[in-house]
Amino acid sequence: MLTLTLLFTNFCDLTIDLFLHYFQRVALLVSSDIDALCACKILQALFHCDQVQYTLVPVTGWQDLGTAFLEHKEQFRCFVLINCGANVDLLETLQPEEDSIFFICDTHRPVDVVNVYNDTQVKLMIKQDDDLGVPSYDDIFRDEEEEGGDDSGNESDGGSEPSGKRRRYDEGEVERRIERQRATREWEARRREILFDYEQYEYHGTSAAMVIFELAWVLTKDTKDMLWWAIIGLTDQWVHDKITHMKYVTDIATLQRHVSRHNHRNEDEDNSLSIDCMRISFEYDLRLALYQHWSLFESICNSSYTSCNFKLWSMHGQKKLQEFLADMGLPLKQVKQKFNSMDMSVKENLREVIEESSNKYGMKDIRIQTFGVHFGFKNHFLASDVVHATASLLESTEKDDSPGDNFIKALDCLSRSNLERLHGGIDLAKKKLMAIQQTVASCICTNLILSQGPFLYCYLLEGTPDVKLFSKPMALTLLCKYLLKAFVRSTRNKRCKLLPLIIAAPMDVEKRTVIVLGIPPESETSDKKNFFGRAFEKAAESTSSRTLHDHFDTSIIELKMEDRTKFLDALITLLS
Amino acid sequence: MFCEKAIEIIRELHRMGDGQLPAFNEDGIRQVLEEMKALYEQNQSDVNEAKSEGKSELIPTIKFRHCCLLRNQRCIAAYLYDRLLRIRTLRWEYGSVLPTNIRFHMCAEELEWFNQYKKSLATFMRSLGGEEGLDITQDMKPPKSLYIEVRCLKDHGEFEIDDGTIILLKKNSQHFLPRWKCEQLIRQGVLEHIMS
Numbered sequence: 001m002l003t004l005t006l007l008f009t010n011f012c013d014l015t016i017d018l019f020l021h022y023f024q025r026v027a028l029l030v031s032s033d034i035d036a037l038c039a040c041k042i043l044q045a046l047f048h049c050d051q052v053q054y055t056l057v058p059v060t061g062w063q064d065l066g067t068a069f070l071e072h073k074e075q076f077r078c079f080v081l082i083n084c085g086a087n088v089d090l091l092e093t094l095q096p097e098e099d100s101i102f103f104i105c106d107t108h109r110p111v112d113v114v115n116v117y118n119d120t121q122v123k124l125m126i127k128q129d130d131d132l133g134v135p136s137y138d139d140i141f142r143d144e145e146e147e148g149g150d151d152s153g154n155e156s157d158g159g160s161e162p163s164g165k166r167r168r169y170d171e172g173e174v175e176r177r178i179e180r181q182r183a184t185r186e187w188e189a190r191r192r193e194i195l196f197d198y199e200q201y202e203y204h205g206t207s208a209a210m211v212i213f214e215l216a217w218v219l220t221k222d223t224k225d226m227l228w229w230a231i232i233g234l235t236d237q238w239v240h241d242k243i244t245h246m247k248y249v250t251d252i253a254t255l256q257r258h259v260s261r262h263n264h265r266n267e268d269e270d271n272s273l274s275i276d277c278m279r280i281s282f283e284y285d286l287r288l289a290l291y292q293h294w295s296l297f298e299s300i301c302n303s304s305y306t307s308c309n310f311k312l313w314s315m316h317g318q319k320k321l322q323e324f325l326a327d328m329g330l331p332l333k334q335v336k337q338k339f340n341s342m343d344m345s346v347k348e349n350l351r352e353v354i355e356e357s358s359n360k361y362g363m364k365d366i367r368i369q370t371f372g373v374h375f376g377f378k379n380h381f382l383a384s385d386v387v388h389a390t391a392s393l394l395e396s397t398e399k400d401d402s403p404g405d406n407f408i409k410a411l412d413c414l415s416r417s418n419l420e421r422l423h424g425g426i427d428l429a430k431k432k433l434m435a436i437q438q439t440v441a442s443c444i445c446t447n448l449i450l451s452q453g454p455f456l457y458c459y460l461l462e463g464t465p466d467v468k469l470f471s472k473p474m475a476l477t478l479l480c481k482y483l484l485k486a487f488v489r490s491t492r493n494k495r496c497k498l499l500p501l502i503i504a505a506p507m508d509v510e511k512r513t514v515i516v517l518g519i520p521p522e523s524e525t526s527d528k529k530n531f532f533g534r535a536f537e538k539a540a541e542s543t544s545s546r547t548l549h550d551h552f553d554t555s556i557i558e559l560k561m562e563d564r565t566k567f568l569d570a571l572i573t574l575l576s
Numbered sequence: 577m578f579c580e581k582a583i584e585i586i587r588e589l590h591r592m593g594d595g596q597l598p599a600f601n602e603d604g605i606r607q608v609l610e611e612m613k614a615l616y617e618q619n620q621s622d623v624n625e626a627k628s629e630g631k632s633e634l635i636p637t638i639k640f641r642h643c644c645l646l647r648n649q650r651c652i653a654a655y656l657y658d659r660l661l662r663i664r665t666l667r668w669e670y671g672s673v674l675p676t677n678i679r680f681h682m683c684a685e686e687l688e689w690f691n692q693y694k695k696s697l698a699t700f701m702r703s704l705g706g707e708e709g710l711d712i713t714q715d716m717k718p719p720k721s722l723y724i725e726v727r728c729l730k731d732h733g734e735f736e737i738d739d740g741t742i743i744l745l746k747k748n749s750q751h752f753l754p755r756w757k758c759e760q761l762i763r764q765g766v767l768e769h770i771m772s
Binding site: 025044047051053054058071072404405407408 | 725727741744747
């Protein structure tokens with residue numbers, strides 16, 4: 001049996017029970033991504049259990065975080081930050097009072113070294129087996145008293161001796177000082193190197209929702225709802241390609257143990273639960289986005305895995321798809337109608353049939369391990385369905401929605417009682433996926449992706465249809481990843497297949513800014529580590545471009561349209 | 577036709593359903609009172625005439641005018657009483673301090689009545705529940721939990737709760753607060769109770 005102990009680093013064993021004794025009230029600052037929303041829901045449920053008073057404030061970036069902190073620092077001593085704050089020196093940025101404490105549950109890595117080694121004010125919520133790779137204390141920090149002590153000792157010794165001997169001591173002292181200075185310079189050079197290596201690549205750790213679920217489990221206050229939210233948090237990391245496949249599979253196994261534990265009662269025939277109760281089940285299901293809420297045909301056309309493998313932007317690809325469907329014996333009429341209305345005979349072994357045919361067409365991983373939830377007769381959702389729906393609600397570009405409104409809507413749709421909202425989200429997600437598919441098709445067909453040497457570059461012009469959707473980071477990330485996969489499939493240039501991709505799209509038409517984001521190269525064994533954060537910072541500095549590094553992911557920035565060309569040139573020089 | 581004005585002011589009050597308090601119709605009441613005064617004076621003179629000169633044919637007219645007077649009296653009494661009932665529910669809804677726009681709708685006597693009612697209610701509440709008294713205007717329905725989750729619908733600024741701490745109520749922020757503190761604001765529409 002595995003022991004899953006939750007370690008709060010900085011060697012402090014504070015749990016939620018102690019929250020109540022030390023602090024009356026807590027401020028929850030939550031970032032705007034699905035994993036954070038799920039973690040927030042679990043934490044809220046825990047707080048309700050223990051009647052801890054809290055205030056929930058959504059934050060979209062560093063500026064928002066700063067403003068929220070300033071507004072609330074008078075009234076709160078305890079702050080919980082979800083999916084924000086770990087990768088920057090928090091105390092330096094926020095300048096809090098001595099008695100403020102921050103609990104950070106953030107998937108962003110690398111964690112800033114000051115945050116790791118701070119004993120009093122910053123508490124990181126990280127699982128024990130999540131290796132941070134933090135450099136050791138002595139390599140980065142140095143007590144300055146060491147140098148002063150040596151000198152004063154020698155001077156006092158030298159001063160009490162007669163003059164003859166003193167000259168000798170003086171020479172010795174000068175030599176020692178030169179030696180010390182050389183050692184210091186060496187130490188500092190090594191320190192810079194270590195920090196550079198540590199902070200160069202940005203990646204993500206275990207899902208925040210899973211960490212907080214573990215906390216709930218340790219407190220034996222976990223419920224199926226919380227487990228479902230943890231599953232959605234993990235699936236979000238997979239959908240938006242933040243973690244490696246290995247990590248995803250490992251985390252799925254962890255959650256599978258919890259699911260079995262919760263499903264224990266279902267297996268008892270005599271006392272089984274009513275159909276209206278929530279059941280979570282492990283599914284080895286198809287990698288087709290939203291296919292149970294759409295038609296099979298639409299889902300195949302708009303999922304990045306199938307679309308890239310068939311190359312559906314070309315006529316040839318369309319023909320292959322028709323062959324594929326024929327090979328499985330699925331009539332077109334069936335496949336193009338709503339999934340729920342398909343004949344039972346067709347739906348029966350659908351997954352196995354599709355898997356068999358996909359193997360013939362070179363798609364070995366059409367099925368992926370995931371979870372689904374049932375409640376009532378009508379309601380069946382896969383975790384990825386909920387992720388897509390919530391992401392579309394969170395980044396909805398309807399006219400009257402402010403980021404705060406979207407956050408509230410997305411948070412609501414995670415509750416089981418708000419099914420209409422979830423269905424609304426699914427509809428928006430369908431539109432988003434279709435828009436992504438069409439944009440990818442047009443970019444590939446019009447050769448909009450150009451190689452700039454060390455990286456590929458794509459710029460979405462202002463008149464592109466649905467370009468408003470892509471002014472949001474998550475939607476743009478999905479588009480970017482999909483685009484890179486499609487490009488790697490369609491290009492013949494072997495070198496270009498190994499390059500990372502930078503995409504830029506108009507963000508705010510009035511302020512004339514673009515959103516720029518970079519993703520690492522596409523490969524089977526990619527470790528998803530992204531170096532663009534540092535690269536963007538350096539390029540912006542060297543050309544004094546007007547950039548805003550507001551997003552918690554450092555590889556996403558906002559840039560003034562006019563500075564685009566010089567920024568790109570600087571990047572090219574930097575990365576060559 | 578007599579008594580039409582009286583019916584008009586009652587209809588006006590009836591139209592504003594749902595416990596809302598329209599402005600006090602000073603004008604209407606004054607007109608009705610004037611009508612009543614005119615009728616009374618006419619009746620007075622006719623009665624004297626009938627008594628002194630024995631004109632019994634005036635009696636139906638006197639009876640008719642008397643009926644009108646009673647009718648008017650009944651209408652005005654109903655109007656005033658209904659308003660008082662509405663003002664009483666306002667105390668239970670809004671607490672002891674009424675919003676200024678509602679106070680403008682009340683006449684001076686109604687305000688006086690409201691203050692007296694407040695005092696009576698306060699004395700009664702103090703007499704219950706031992707030393708500190710019991711606030712019976714809270715928890716009109718049995719509460720399910722001590723704390724509830726609320727969402728802020730508009731910017732309300734700072735809000736103080738029992739232990740002195742101040743909460744900033746900003747649009748779209750969510751809070752987990754003691755139920756009794758939130759009830760007022762929920763009724764006013766500043767906060768929304770979230771049930772998940």
